[in-house]
Amino acid sequence: MTPPEASVNDPTGQRAETAPAVSACPPYTIATLQKRADFLRAASARRQGMAAALLQARQRDDANLPPDLLRVGYTCSKKVGNAVARNRAKRRLRAIARLVLPHHGRPGWDYVLIGRADVTATYDFAAMQADLIRAIERVHSDDYRPPARKSSSRHNAKGPRKGPAK
RNA sequence: GCGGAUGGCCGGAUGACCGCGGUGUAAUCGUAGCUCUGCGCAAUGCAGAUAGCCGAUGCUCCGAGGAAAGUCCGGGCUCCAUGAAGGAACGGUGCCGGAUAACGCCCGGCGGGGGCAACCCCAGGGAUAGCGCCACAGAGAACAGACCGCCCUGCAAUAUGCACGGGUAAGGGUGAAACGGUGGGGUAAGAGCCCACCGCGGGACUGGUAACAGGACCGGCAUGGCAAGCCCCACCGGGAGCAACGCCGAAUAGGGAUCACGUGCUGGCGGGCAACCGCACGGCAGGGGACCUUCGCCCCGAGUGAUCCGGGUUGGCAGCUUGAUCUUGCAAGCAAUUGCAAGACUAGAGGAAUGGUCAUCGAAGGGGGGAACCCCUGAACAGAACCCGGCUUACAGGCCAUCCGCGCAA
16 A cells, blocks of 8 residues: 555645645645545544535544545435436535635545535535535534534434544 | 428537546656666665656647447357257247348338328237137027027918927127128028129149239138137257456465375285275276266366465456447449448546536527517436447437428419
């Protein structure tokens, strides 16, 4: 696992340095989540709803991964619609994450964006950006409190808060 | 002009900014994983080289569909040891001919049905191989049938009525279907009983590759339907799939691979009083492989000996896009299609790229208006996953060509 990590590490860092559009280039690198286990861990950590999507976030405690790595995953289940609808929702989530995370994300965290039926594909783009910034700030804050409705109704069994201790 | 039929094509456009996957690169750079050099007995390792693989940046070019879908057929390719002949079972196909790598697709015909026509539709082999079924209604339904009616006879008697007799399938009624139809003759009344035409059956012969069509003549009516009920006949078919398959390979766990001999029966040898035991020596067999038989082939066994170091998981590489390919032209053919020549390279991802946002324009709609025009909404079905040929299903709207009917004008 070590060689590919190093190879991913360097190029993305250079790309971030030379990218002209992002004015304040962050020193950390951004990668895509690919393992199902990582998605499951993020889902059991913090969450924050938005008008057109759902954000899940988790501060990693994995010593094997470099601490300046920020990872993002995208999930659009069959509830979102057929393959065309799912792909479009995923692409919009990816575009927003690319705009927002270099400024507002934190290294050492994993983020998962979950699409919703209809609204993710049609909601106003600027409003979605603002929503995501607000949601990230709430997830980062020290006095984070899980949404009462969801944790009581659906996720009460799995003990969702594990991040604040670290 | 209106209505229709068939075939084909397209299926939002342009620009700006920011991105993603891949090809190429006489460019610039990175690092040491592969590679190369040196040290070291050797493993591990250490030091270095270079840019061939690799990675980054820049530049360059390419980047979803007509159905990419359903996964319903047919192939290629790969593996399963998978070859030949015959048979069984199972599944499929079912008019004839052509075309094809192949097909249940396609093309051209034939037969039947629909439409004024262009044209469209059809599980369209066999019912004298056999079995089975034909409800209800109806007197009678498959070696048919006399309920009403008609006629004769007998009796009462003369209109007519009755009968334990006989004839009759022309008429009524039932039914999806009643053992030919119409007309005439004939008769007690009737009946292919006889005749004409039509239908039906057989059929010399003619045309056609064939399905089939025509048909001299003969028969004098004999022949019911269902095979998408079983079945019979003919033909076709081994299985699984790119998560196939091949290669490289951490941590970890201790085995793994190849070759030879070998298990059983029997012989031989040795031991034992005997039951029996041993031997890796000979002969013959065994089990498995998609069912059986014959042939062929391969694999396997309780273990022993020898030689070698390999095997699998996360992961990576590869299969992976040059192909029954596409475009154009010529030729053959009614066509499906085929041949030849020239040119082109046209997505190759792998939590899965092929986009995000904005602006301008915009098809069809909706609203307003006498009209020009104005306002609103702002694009259907849908996303490659090894690759082809088809089929089926979904689809806003538009374009082109040919043909048919009706109307108008000349």
